[in-house]
Amino acid sequence: MQTITFIGNGNMAKSIAQGLKGKYNIEVVGRNMERLDAFEAALGKKVEKFPLDDFDITDKTILLCVKPGNLESVAKQLKGKAKLLLSVLAGVPVEKLKKKIKSKAVVRAMPNLAASAGASMTTLTGDAEHREEAEVLMRSAGSVLWLESEKEIDIATALAGSGPAYLALIAEALADGAVNQGLKREDAMLVMRGLFAGFGKLIQEMHPALLKDSVMSPGGTTAAGYSTLEKGRVRASCMEAVEKAYKKAVDLSS
Numbered sequence: 001m002q003t004i005t006f007i008g009n010g011n012m013a014k015s016i017a018q019g020l021k022g023k024y025n026i027e028v029v030g031r032n033m034e035r036l037d038a039f040e041a042a043l044g045k046k047v048e049k050f051p052l053d054d055f056d057i058t059d060k061t062i063l064l065c066v067k068p069g070n071l072e073s074v075a076k077q078l079k080g081k082a083k084l085l086l087s088v089l090a091g092v093p094v095e096k097l098k099k100k101i102k103s104k105a106v107v108r109a110m111p112n113l114a115a116s117a118g119a120s121m122t123t124l125t126g127d128a129e130h131r132e133e134a135e136v137l138m139r140s141a142g143s144v145l146w147l148e149s150e151k152e153i154d155i156a157t158a159l160a161g162s163g164p165a166y167l168a169l170i171a172e173a174l175a176d177g178a179v180n181q182g183l184k185r186e187d188a189m190l191v192m193r194g195l196f197a198g199f200g201k202l203i204q205e206m207h208p209a210l211l212k213d214s215v216m217s218p219g220g221t222t223a224a225g226y227s228t229l230e231k232g233r234v235r236a237s238c239m240e241a242v243e244k245a246y247k248k249a250v251d252l253s254s
Ligand SMILES: NC(=O)C1=CN([C@@H]2O[C@H](COP(=O)(O)OP(=O)(O)OC[C@H]3O[C@@H](n4cnc5c(N)ncnc54)[C@H](O)[C@@H]3O)[C@@H](O)[C@H]2O)C=CC1
Pocket: 008, 009, 010, 011, 012, 013, 030, 031, 052, 065, 066, 067, 068, 070, 073, 074, 088, 089, 090, 110, 111, 112, 113, 161
């Protein structure tokens, strides 16, 4: 079984490791042994645990899962040259990764929080020779799409990487709206979750505009609510949110 070495043991590392366990041997590298023990307990499977300081990455397949701001300090503590560096760091380009961490090949991956449920939408780009290997690996955590440029992965970061947070805002706001009109909180949450479960299936098959047209009757309840969303500039705000998140990814590249 191939071994994957996680550097970082936070949310994203844990989520991806859940998908990989059983298919790959897992090693995890971090600063704090208690946190590494917690990572292993959360995974419910034996993993090899190593301190970060002076860790030798020679010929390993690394899954780098630290924050972009920690790249510098983490890189300084590693020695050797990896076989493949797979980085989930938002915005950090291949060139910068290559400068900081020695590796024969680099691939960027942008998963999302749904990796914890095996349902990430993960985009990938980088060394095309490792496309197949990276796709197979990340498919353990959901769907994958290889993109041809780093600009595209930065845009996809704004859409699917950050997207769960944007949809969570909509989900919470809609449930709050129902509570505001008098529905019990627990009922509002159940109805909202059911709405998203069904919508998740429908949107796979229908264009969003046709889906909307199918729901909105002339002079009906949906039309009444929909015009309020347009007045509130929800459409423009979503487009601006993607723009701001993309620009932030570009900022992180320097
Ligand atoms: N959370 C999300 O939904 C997504 C996160 N990402 C990317 O995943 C990466 C990790 O994010 P999360 O797992 O959410 O963060 P997290 O805060 O849960 O985990 C970060 C990890 O880095 C370690 N760390 C922090 N400072 C360190 C240092 N100075 N030296 C060594 N290790 C250090 C922490 O101990 C932890 O293991 C980020 O680069 C982010 O861009 C990508 C897609 C989605």
